[in-house]
Amino acid sequence: MSQPIIELRNVVKVYSSPAGDYEALKGITLDIYPGEFFGILGKSGAGKSTLMNMITGVDRLTSGEVLIHAGGQSVSVHTLSENELALWRGRTIGVVYQSFQLLPMLTLLQNVMLPMDLCGFYHPRKSRERALELLRRVELEDHAFKPPAFISGGQQQRVAIARALANDPPIIVADEPTGSLDSVTADHIFDFFEQLVAEGKTIIMVTHDHGLMPRFTRYVRIVDGEVVTEPVAEEASR
Secondary structure, three states, rough: OOOEEEEEEHHHHHHHHOOOEEEEHHHHEEEEEEOOOEEEEEOOOOHHHHHHHHHHHHOOOOEEEEEEEEHHHHHEEOOHHHHHHHHHHHHHHEEOOOOOOOOOOOOHHHHHHHHHHHHOOHHHHHHHHHHHHHHHHHHOHHHHOOOOHHOOOHHHHHHHHHHHHOOOOOOEEEEEEOOOHHHHHHHHHHHHHHHEEEEEEEEEEEEHHHHHHHOOOOOEEEOOOOEOOOOOOHHHHO
């Protein structure tokens, strides 16, 4: 196979609290390759979102290393300063959240343009044209000048995906992006992700829904902070 686009090497994450230390990730080693639609599956509290945060650098690891080879450079994510990390992440990884996280005081168009501004890619005409094109791709161009509150949850999730694509990052990470959507809307979101993979994007999707497994090109299961290769008990009993 080609070189991995993402390498995780013995990634450990420990959270400290008055009740004691909690090991959320217990030495995860994992390779993800360019052009994969990669699923990370597990129950709530298994460590899925923590693993996503290690890949994106949103949270700091306790030990181990995350290497990302994209955009013509290889980066050890957790050696970057906060400013370096924010700039690198904005250009390399688009993040889609279950809760959308659109800014309510901005229009849909402005929400999609925001990452371009934050990464220094903003150009009044070109940024607007690209944002409109992305909204067109997710079939929301007609709503471009509305605030998020004036569209449905499924439409907000499509705007969130358009925003994640704003800087044309090679990697998209999606944390339970269909978890709060009805099945028809969720299916449309999944179809769009599959289109992006066909265009060469690498997508990592976190989900608790084992029914989605056949739609991934590859997936792993996370149980209690570890990658497991055997079927989990609840799955084996089906």
